[in-house]
Amino acid sequence: MATQLSRKLGKWLLLMPMLLWIGFLFVLPHIKLFILSFMNREGQFTLANYANFFTTPLYRAVFLHTVKYSILATLITLALSFPAAFLITKVFGGKIKAIVMLAIVLPYWVSELIQVFTWMVLFRETGIISYMLQTLGLTHQRVELLYHNWTVLVGLVYTSLLFMTIPIVNSLETLDDSLIEAAYDLGGNFWSTMREIIIPHAAPGIMVGSIMVFMLNLGNYVTVTLLGGKNSMWFTENIYDQFIIRFNQHQGSAFSVVLLTFSVLFVWGLLKLTKQDISEAM
Amino acid sequence: MTQEIDVSLVHITKKFGDLVAVNDVSFDVPKGSFFSILGPSGSGKTTLLRMIAGFEKPTAGDIFIGGKRMNDVPPNKRPCNMVFQRLALFPMMNVLDNVMFGLRRRGGMSKREMEKRATEALARVGLAGLGKRKINQISGGQQQRVALARSLVLNPTVLLLDEPLGSLDLKLRQAMKLELKHLQARMGTTFLYITHDQTIAIAMSDTIAVINHGKVEQVAAPEELYRRPATHFVASFVGENNMLAGGTVIRQLDDEVCEIDVGGIPMVGRMAEALKPGEKADLFIRPEMILIQPGRHEPGILGKVSEINFDGSHSLIIVELQESRSPLSLNVKLQHTEQAPEIHVGEIVTLRWNWTAANAFHHVAQHEA
Numbered sequence A: 001m002a003t004q005l006s007r008k009l010g011k012w013l014l015l016m017p018m019l020l021w022i023g024f025l026f027v028l029p030h031i032k033l034f035i036l037s038f039m040n041r042e043g044q045f046t047l048a049n050y051a052n053f054f055t056t057p058l059y060r061a062v063f064l065h066t067v068k069y070s071i072l073a074t075l076i077t078l079a080l081s082f083p084a085a086f087l088i089t090k091v092f093g094g095k096i097k098a099i100v101m102l103a104i105v106l107p108y109w110v111s112e113l114i115q116v117f118t119w120m121v122l123f124r125e126t127g128i129i130s131y132m133l134q135t136l137g138l139t140h141q142r143v144e145l146l147y148h149n150w151t152v153l154v155g156l157v158y159t160s161l162l163f164m165t166i167p168i169v170n171s172l173e174t175l176d177d178s179l180i181e182a183a184y185d186l187g188g189n190f191w192s193t194m195r196e197i198i199i200p201h202a203a204p205g206i207m208v209g210s211i212m213v214f215m216l217n218l219g220n221y222v223t224v225t226l227l228g229g230k231n232s233m234w235f236t237e238n239i240y241d242q243f244i245i246r247f248n249q250h251q252g253s254a255f256s257v258v259l260l261t262f263s264v265l266f267v268w269g270l271l272k273l274t275k276q277d278i279s280e281a282m
Numbered sequence B: 001m002t003q004e005i006d007v008s009l010v011h012i013t014k015k016f017g018d019l020v021a022v023n024d025v026s027f028d029v030p031k032g033s034f035f036s037i038l039g040p041s042g043s044g045k046t047t048l049l050r051m052i053a054g055f056e057k058p059t060a061g062d063i064f065i066g067g068k069r070m071n072d073v074p075p076n077k078r079p080c081n082m083v084f085q086r087l088a089l090f091p092m093m094n095v096l097d098n099v100m101f102g103l104r105r106r107g108g109m110s111k112r113e114m115e116k117r118a119t120e121a122l123a124r125v126g127l128a129g130l131g132k133r134k135i136n137q138i139s140g141g142q143q144q145r146v147a148l149a150r151s152l153v154l155n156p157t158v159l160l161l162d163e164p165l166g167s168l169d170l171k172l173r174q175a176m177k178l179e180l181k182h183l184q185a186r187m188g189t190t191f192l193y194i195t196h197d198q199t200i201a202i203a204m205s206d207t208i209a210v211i212n213h214g215k216v217e218q219v220a221a222p223e224e225l226y227r228r229p230a231t232h233f234v235a236s237f238v239g240e241n242n243m244l245a246g247g248t249v250i251r252q253l254d255d256e257v258c259e260i261d262v263g264g265i266p267m268v269g270r271m272a273e274a275l276k277p278g279e280k281a282d283l284f285i286r287p288e289m290i291l292i293q294p295g296r297h298e299p300g301i302l303g304k305v306s307e308i309n310f311d312g313s314h315s316l317i318i319v320e321l322q323e324s325r326s327p328l329s330l331n332v333k334l335q336h337t338e339q340a341p342e343i344h345v346g347e348i349v350t351l352r353w354n355w356t357a358a359n360a361f362h363h364v365a366q367h368e369a
Helices: A001-035 A050-055 A058-093 A094-109 A113-125 A128-135 A149-173 A178-186 A190-218 A223-229 A235-245 A248-273 B045-053 B093-104 B112-122 B140-151 B170-187 B197-203 B222-228 B232-237
Strands: B003-014 B017-031 B034-038 B059-066 B078-084 B158-162 B190-195 B207-212 B214-220 B243-253 B257-262 B265-269 B282-283 B291-294 B300-312 B314-320 B328-333 B349-351 B356-364
Touching: A001 A248, A050 A058, A050 A248, A050 B059, A058 A094, A058 A149, A058 A190, A058 A235, A094 A149, A113 A128, A113 A149, A113 A223, A149 A190, A149 A223, A149 B059, A149 B140, A178 A190, A178 B078, A190 A248, A223 A235, A235 A248, B003 B045, B003 B190, B017 B045, B017 B059, B017 B190, B017 B207, B017 B214, B034 B197, B045 B059, B045 B078, B045 B158, B045 B190, B078 B140, B093 B112, B093 B140, B112 B140, B112 B197, B140 B170, B170 B197, B190 B197, B207 B222, B214 B222, B214 B232, B232 B282, B232 B356, B243 B265, B243 B328, B257 B282, B257 B328, B265 B282
Parallel strands: B034 B190, B034 B207, B078 B158, B158 B190, B265 B356
Antiparallel strands: B003 B017, B003 B059, B207 B214, B243 B257, B243 B282, B257 B265, B282 B356, B291 B349, B300 B314, B300 B349, B314 B328
16 A cells, blocks of 8 residues: 555656746636636736737738748748658668768757847848849849748748757658558559558658647747747737736736637647547557 | 470579579479479578569579560569468458559459459468458468469469568468468479478478579489489588488499498498599488398498487387497488387397498588588
């Protein structure tokens, strides 16, 4: 009895740091956010904060823009990561594999902020690309490459490549090469083998990567503001504005809750749609 | 009547860098036969099979399947299919979809027709009604059959089998061995089976090609291989054998038979290679071909029983030779029949064998198997 009890206690003690972490830094703040979002400045219950979101065209537009570009960035990331992951696991071997892997991981040794600054150095009016275009005579005046939607996309894709590549590499590594050979042996070609064998096998990795990258994009602030400027129309900027500029933490909370609820529902729907289990995917 | 040939290898060589994996291999696989490639691991047999399947390109030589040169034909266009060592069934599909994969890729067939054929193929390997199961819901033996059905449904000119029975436990392996042989006989498809397990090869094959270090040692029917091994390696690799190494040839008795001095005892054996008097030779004697008799008899070789290992249908008796200069022992396999003599440990016995039971080769210093 006693040993059983102490074993149980031990388990909980081991879990404690994580539970405290999640409890204090995630659950409690979100409960607070949730409560705040249903209050006005006088501390009375109201639905006005949510009504504001649904009735103001600008907020809706910004939200949709954010979702649209998050999805787009996720898809581009996937399109770039999958071939890379495939090459790493199935084509390259030994040294080349290690070098490519390192090349993918290396940029993440510096912070996102520094990564974005390097893009700014490249893209700004007085930046390297603009200068090169002028030197080559392709343009006669400086070109501002920052503050476009595509600039934001470049930044988002770049900062999230790793989070897509690693899960796909992991799932492709468990794919027995003889399965690919068997598909060829039975008359399959590159595309049919990709479609019927390789992608279905990598599906959990693709799913995990996509969820992670989509969430990162949706909640991104630094990359979006620095590369997209004030008019980048990212929803996180609205939240920032409400909390910091307008001191309206109630409206800001409502926006946060909307964003969180949406991302949870979106991921859940996606998993349902692709018939995957969250525990299986993770 | 000339026999039709399904697979023909002509001077095939494969190098990986400096390593010669397959060295000038040539043989023909007759249509409708069960042909095995037998060799120890690292002998190049897998490379050989992968070249026939199209996953590796030969460095030199030509591969013909069904009379057509295959060197530049990719694996998905070759008229052969492979059963992989680890089976390589597709876990993301059910049993029926696995079997239908090849038909779907081939196209030109209605879905109903494909399902009909796949279902028939499953019935043929004894898996009727399991089509909807997932791969991880069926047993190892059933997975073997799915892998067979998946290849056979395409009616390949030749079915390549990469030691697929290796992963099964002994009982199941014995059962599948017979089943595979029956299946092959029933369908008449040419089977090309590679294995390192000589008992499997001997039991199933019409013809066996023994390879070692990338070279063909002998191509023959199992019985021929067993009774008249062509090389030192085949004699030591195929079946159990007593090897008496380092004897000296005394004289030639006729075209085929010679007498060899082994540790001071003259022994007769078949000359598997041309041997001259005075040359060093190794003599291989099958344990079950040695006659054992209690007591001293003439002619014969005297020995003392040092160990008896009972093994059900027979006993393995270890006999120390009495008249040899250095300690020498022979393993004798005694079948437990009505007429079998009673042998006891410590007893003096007389051993005798017909010259056909022993094969003599030039002495090989260090044997690498």
